Amino acid sequence: MGRIIKMPVELPAMEIGAMVGDWWEEINESTQWQDGIFYALCGAYALVSAVALIQLIRIELRVPEYGWTTQKVFHLMNFIVNGVRAIVFGFHKQVFTMNPQALVLVLLDLPGLLFFSTYTLLVLFWAEIYHQARSLPTDKLRVVYISVNVAMYFVQVCIWVYLWVDDNSIVELIGKIFIAVVSILAALGFLVYGGRLFFMLRRFPIESKGRRKKLHEVGSVTAICFTCFLIRCFVVNLYTT
Structure with missing residues (x-):
């Protein structure tokens, strides 16, 4: 029996670039893709915001006598930043049409x-x-x-x-x-x-x-x-x- 040799298929760089460009254009023009990405980002930022809030509460319960330390302010600002991001991405349809x-x-x-x-x-x-x-x-x-x-x-x-x-x-x-x-x-x-x-x-x-x-x-x-x-x-x- 003859041995079958599989030749590697090589695509020119220009064709690969065109394929990637077409894929990106498809995502960029698809409202479903965009909505999915924005809602995923909303969930991620909401999670980070919740973690920052939990950390802030834990520190406050553990050492309430120190007042607003740099660490507490940092977690509070993290909570606000990521919370605002989550809201913006969650309501992106309303935001972009304002x-x-x-x-x-x-x-x-x-x-x-x-x-x-x-x-x-x-x-x-x-x-x-x-x-x-x-x-x-x-x-x-x-x-x-x-x-x-x-x-x-x-x-x-x-x-x-x-x-x-x-x-x-x-x-x-x-x-x-x-x-x-x-x-x-x-x-x-x-x-x-x-x-x-x-x-x-x-x-x-x-x-x-x-x-x-x-x-x-x-x-x-x-x-x-x-x-x-x-x-x-x-x-x-x-x-x-």
Whole structure:
């Protein structure tokens, strides 16, 4: 019997690209696919929001005497950010048909700004730990955090108000570039202070399992948050081009 040799089927790169493009166009034009994705995102954000709320309640029940610590505020803001995202994705049909268009941009951009405030609060917390360990002043850190956030919201509100009055595509583009700049600043914040804290902790002898876990947490969160904000910056830039 003759031996049957199976020849590999090779598709040209252009054909593969065309197939992927057709698949993406099919998803992009399918309301069923879009609804499914949006509802899945709604469920995911709602789950994260619920976890943040549970964590906040647990901490409050465990140590109620400390008041509103940075950790409690962080979980509260996480609850709000992800809750708003869940609502936006859950009611996306109503959101995308709102008038004026500036209101849609507010609902879409506001959670991103709150996300920035939430996770730069974590950067502030790490910066305070690093400065205290190095016997450096920490007074100005909170001032910088508040100033950056106030300036960010002020600029973004001005953009929203202008778009409310005059739906200008150039101003809308400026708003997207502004979001990209905010994202890259957050990424740099995590890289600088997360990296500093990580390498500082590595210098100490890691004797206990708890210290190893804390070192792993700082490194993981730094890498994940830096990557997330960097990807957000690239996605916004890609969307503007």
